[in-house]
Amino acid sequence: MRxxxxxxxxxxxxxxxxxxxxxxxxxxxxxIFAWTTGEGYISSPFGYRxxxxxxxxxxxxxxxxxxxTPLYAGDGGTVIISxxxxxxxxxxxxxxxxxxxxxxxGHMSKTAVKxxxxxxxxxxxxxxxxxxxxxxxxxxxxFRYNGTRVNPANYLPKER
Numbered sequence: 001m002r003x004x005x006x007x008x009x010x011x012x013x014x015x016x017x018x019x020x021x022x023x024x025x026x027x028x029x030x031x032i033f034a035w036t037t038g039e040g041y042i043s044s045p046f047g048y049r050x051x052x053x054x055x056x057x058x059x060x061x062x063x064x065x066x067x068x069t070p071l072y073a074g075d076g077g078t079v080i081i082s083x084x085x086x087x088x089x090x091x092x093x094x095x096x097x098x099x100x101x102x103x104x105x106g107h108m109s110k111t112a113v114k115x116x117x118x119x120x121x122x123x124x125x126x127x128x129x130x131x132x133x134x135x136x137x138x139x140x141x142x143f144r145y146n147g148t149r150v151n152p153a154n155y156l157p158k159e160r
Contacts, residue, residue: 046059079118090131109130
């Protein structure tokens with residue numbers, strides 16, 4: 001059987017514009033967080049505990065990984081801190097997700113981003129290390145919502 005086009009008509013004139021449907025601009029938060037690494041194990045959860053002879057809030061999740069393990073943005077946003085600020089976090093990155101959440105990635109050996117960079121969920125932001133106030137190599141993964149430290153486990157998928 002042979003088919004031929006019998007007629008052709010233009011229903012609408014072409015429109016010169018970019019469609020944004022189904023895509024997010026660079027640095028946009030999805031609202032669904034991911035683990036910063038799929039490796040390692042949780043060596044210290046969020047919560048109060050004795051640390052360095054003091055009872056204090058451990059404000060994030062520590063994930064024990066070898067020095068140099070790649071770390072990825074938990075969601076899209078803008079890098080607001082990158083480097084060593086001379087505090088207990090050592091070399092770290094903070095990302096403002098623009099929805100009240102800011103995530104912190106502490107004790108890095110090196111960062112791959114700088115202040116002002118737009119990052120997407122899953123972008124490489126640096127490598128784990130052993131800088132700042134630590135007892136061994138790990139990444140400190142911290143969430144703040146409207147300035148209040150919150151338990152990351154409440155916002156992360158159960159499986160890595």
